[in-house]
Every structure is written in C-alpha cells, then in structure tokens.
Amino acid sequence: MTSKVIRVIAGARFPVTKPTWPASIPRPAPTRRVGLDYDTAWARRYPARLARAVLTDFVATPLTNLMAPAMVTGAEPLGRLQGPVIFAANHNSHFDTAVLLAAIPAHLRHKMVVAAASDYFFDSTAKATVMSLVLGAIPIERTKVSRRSAQTALDLLNEGWSVIIYPEGGRSPDGWMHEFKGGAAYLSVRSGAPVVPVFLEGTGRILPKSPTEKGRAPGGSGSESSQASVLRRHPVSVTFGRPMRPAEDDDARRFGPKIEEVVTQLGREVATDYYSARRSADPIHTHGPQGAAWRRAWARPPVITVDERLPRDSWPG
DSSP states (O other), rough: OOHHHHHHTTTTTTTOOOOOTTTTSSOOOOOOOGGGGOGGGGGGHHHHHHHHHIIIIIIIHHHHHHHOEEEESSOGGGGGSSSSOOEOOOOOOOTHHHHHHHHSSSHHHHTTEEEEEEEHSSSHHOOOOOOOHHHHHHEESSSSOOOOHHHHHHHHHHHHHHHEETTTTTOOOOSSSSOOOOOHHHHHHOOOOOOOEEEEEEEOOOSOOOGGGGGGSEETTTEEESSSOOOOOOOOOEEEEOOBBTTTTOOOOHHHHHHHHHHHHHHHHHSEEEHHHHOOOOHHHHHOOSOHHHHHHHOOOOOOGGGGGGOOOOOOO
C-alpha cells in the first residue's frame, strides 16, 4: 500500500509538482544579475569581512609593498579620524586601489567599500564575486549620472562605511590627471562625511592602461583593451591631504572643484616641493602640457628605480 502511494505521488503532475514548459513556446534566457543589478550585500557581512581583512592584511598588503614600495605622506591625521570617510584620488592604474588600501590605517580599511565601474568589474558573475569579496567593491555607473549608484554609496556612508572613489570616472588614458566628476562632492554634501584628497604617483608604471589598439576587443566602456597589461615593480608615492568638508553654502558643483584643486596641489607637491606647490598654481605638473597625445606622453616624468626613491617622513605642516 505504501509503495503504491509513493508511485502515485511520484507520477503526479501540476499542481503537486513543478509545471512543465510548453514545447511550443521558446524558453527565455535566465536573468544574469550583473552590473548595477549585482547584489553586494553578502560581501559586507561578517564572514566575508573577516576573510577580506585576513586577505588584505596578510596577503595583499605585503605583495603590494613588494611590487610598489610606497612613500606615504600626510597619513598621520588618519589615525585620529573616525569613519565614515570619502577618499577621493586620481586614477592611473588598476593597482591604485591596492596601493591606497595598503596605506590607509586598518581601522578605516576594514570597513571600506570601493566604487568600481559596473561595466568593467561587474560584467560577469565570477568577476563581480571576486571584486566584492577581495576589495569590497560596489558597482557604480561611470558613463552617465546614475541616481541609483549614488544612492547605494550614500546609504553605505550613512551606515558608517568609508568609500574610495576615483572622481575622474576611470583610469587616465595618458598618465595625466583629467577633469573630476562630481560624485565625491555629491556624497560628501549629502552625507556630511569628510573628503580626504589623495594623489597617487607611479602606479601607472606598475600596471598601465592598455589602449584599445593593443587588444583584440575593447573592455569596459570601450576606451581600453580587455587584454591584461604587464605587471612591473616600481616605486610609488601616496600623498594624503587634510580632510575637507563642504561649507554651509556649498553644493556639489561648488565643492567638486575644491576637491580637484587640492588633489592637484598634492600632485604639485610630489613633482616639486611643499612651498613651490603653493607659490605656483601651474597645472602642467599634474595635468600635463596642452597638445597632441604624443607630446603629452613624451612629457611624462621618466621612469625611476626603487633605489632612487628616497623616503620622506612628512610634508611641513
């Protein structure tokens, strides 16, 4: 009797079992939740945070320091700064985030998310999963203004998470700084979190951006090759500025240029010295000369060796 009941149940159809798909109707492709639709909430839960902290502190940071010996200046005030904080940096290489995370104090680094291009880092489930786990990355629309992207970052700031953002919107195509977009300023004005300006120098020599003509197919927004660049060892400098807060009458349009100007000033400090950077506002040290691409590429600072980079404790106050 029991076996007969089991056979009846096993042979039953809908609604007892899952309905079959009609053979005359084409089955739609399964939905891929990638790009802005990828849910990164799991990467901010304790198990993932613990795994990321161990990976960052004991694997990624030592390897980063080996490949990119860093001269870090201006980091002392960060030890007293409590989150959330918005780190706004120039962007030359995919190695920028590793260098920046290695230089940021652990109490801020361990509760950090990285605003990453949704069309490049979240274009497949596998890549999105790795980026979310290893970097705490969140998908951001870089090709157009997206209220959804901004709201995601704003919600995390309000929850106490610090954010790394690259206001240029992508890696520099020629190694020089380009105009900042208003994302960092908008987040600061809306959340009240301070902005820490950062200038990174030398990272473009470690993992440079590959132009489209050197790859078989464009990656990301089409401005770069999907073919990986060659990883090289090169010294870098990480220069932190003092935390900035918007004035009472500042909106994102007013505050954004202030952030860009401070990052530019930090770049002039790296290229010259603290006092020269304040005597002259010439942008050529950071934005390069005006002219054709070959002239801008030719004007880039020469490659230096690790032994030529002398450490410096801090800039004058």
